[in-house]
């Protein structure tokens with residue numbers, strides 16, 4: 001029995017600049033599939049196309065050529081109203097800078113994706129309570145984002161991203177604003193969501209330590225997929241393999257990672 005992939009991308013390109021201007025191939029003929037329950041990292045140097053790839057998958061931007069299906073729906077054929085409904089109902093996002101609404105409490109922030117849909121209040125209460133318990137933030141339910149720590153803010157953002165049970169959770173440098181302790185806690189939580197709840201996760205990261213929590217890494221260079229790496233043993237070994245690939249491709253990401261190696265990121269847990 002074959003199951004529908006969560007992401008099915010065929011030959012997508014994204015070209016910036018008009019016919020006569022200098023054209024930039026931000027994405028150049030990318031094809032890949034992601035199966036349900038995968039945890040994939042996208043890595044590459046600055047300017048390699050990571051954000052562009054995430055933007056076209058998350059329906060925020062259109063590819064110039066090619067098709068993208070998310071959970072069986074071809075999003076390249078959708079109109080903008082359909083796309084915003086699709087985004088709200090089927091996708092969850094965790095950003096580097098949390099993107100919480102300051103004038104809403106933790107509870108209200110998490111409830112937002114369900115409040116925007118036509119969902120009964122009782123259902124919202126029960127779903128928000130469940131997810132707050134899972135992410136260990138029930139005690140801060142009535143606090144505002146300015147009153148809680150960075151780690152708690154990111155857990156609140158993660159709760160908001162999964163409360164509506166999205167088909168796909170997308171992360172854009174989700175650990176980028178966190179210290180090591182909070183980064184580990186978020187990554188462990190994402191691992192649990194992936195392994196226990198089978199949430200499919202795709203995250204962009206420049207950080208080999210964060211990437212080592214994934215099951216597969218796609219490396220992108222000049223808009224093309226140049227390498228993929230599957231995790232086959234411990235996280236520590238996977239971390240070293242990721243560093244080697246980054247070194248091979250002379251990525252600026254590898255320069256950043258060298259600092260992390262000195263900080264013994266790789267030996268954490």
Ligand SMILES: Nc1ncnc2c1ncn2[C@@H]1O[C@H](COP(=O)(O)OP(=O)(O)OP(=O)(O)O)[C@@H](O)[C@H]1O
Pocket residue numbers: 016017024025026044045046047048049050051052053
């Ligand atoms: N709106 C735009 N107009 C023209 N060129 C763009 C635009 N957005 C991105 N680009 C170009 O497309 C390429 C890929 O950019 P992108 O932001 O996807 O890279 P990235 O890997 O996410 O980089 P970073 O890690 O620095 O965020 C770069 O050459 C960039 O300059």
